Amino acid sequence: DIQMTQSPSTLSASVGDRVTITCRASQSITNWLAWYQQKPGKAPKLLISKASSLENGVPSRFSGSGSGTEFTLSIRNLQPEDFATYYCQQYNSYWTFGQGTKVEIK
Amino acid sequence: QVHLVESGGGVVQPGTSLRLSCAASGFTFSTYAIHWVRQAPGKGLEWVAVISYDGINKYYADSVRGRFTISRDNSKNTLYMQMNTVRPEDTAVYYCARGKSGGYRDGFDIWGQGTMVTVSS
Secondary structure, three states: OOOEEEEOOEEEEOOOOOEEEEEEEOOOOOOOEEEEEEOOOOOOEEEEEOOOEEOOOOOOOEEEEEEOOEEEEEEOOOOHHHOOEEEEEEOOOOOEEOOOEEEEEO | OOEEEEEOOEEEOOOOOEEEEEEEEOOOHHHOOEEEEEEOOOOOEEEEEEEOOOOOOEEEOOOOOOOEEEEEEOOOOEEEEEEOOOOHHHOEEEEEEEEOOOOOOOOEEEEOOOEEEEEOO
């Protein structure tokens, strides 16, 4: 099974900051990686697929990069609506989520 | 509007059964693989199962294989999850989610609102 490890688990930041979340796969997944945003009591929302392809309607301040085993999600100019929990997911072999990164207000 | 709407959750005793449903609208249901994903209270997301667009291929997480069965009725635009021999650790919000490209190798672009399953005596 492919394991996905996100870091950090919690990130404290202020509006306007640039934040970066890292996701590591236990083996190469080429670029078969997605990022989701989840707010309390809501379903996850797909932000990025294929490691770096932004979904329609997702603000351009979100970006994804990486390949193989290491990936990042970056959010520049953090907005109040961006405070949420973010998950990475691999879909190279079956489907596995990272444990999540909570972006909270500093 | 593209929608997935889950139903069927509730409180059940350990060892019993429950069937979840997921009704689709606004897209051609019969051309998409659909997944079940669950989230235990205060925890992260766990992929549970997937069914191919035609219902022929089904894959399960180790934690539910042999107890849960995924199925679909394309004539009714509905996905199902038969949950047998449930355990307290199956307590979670269960989401159905659409594979973006229709196949397996893509993110999940449409999610339902979730249905809560509580397994407790």
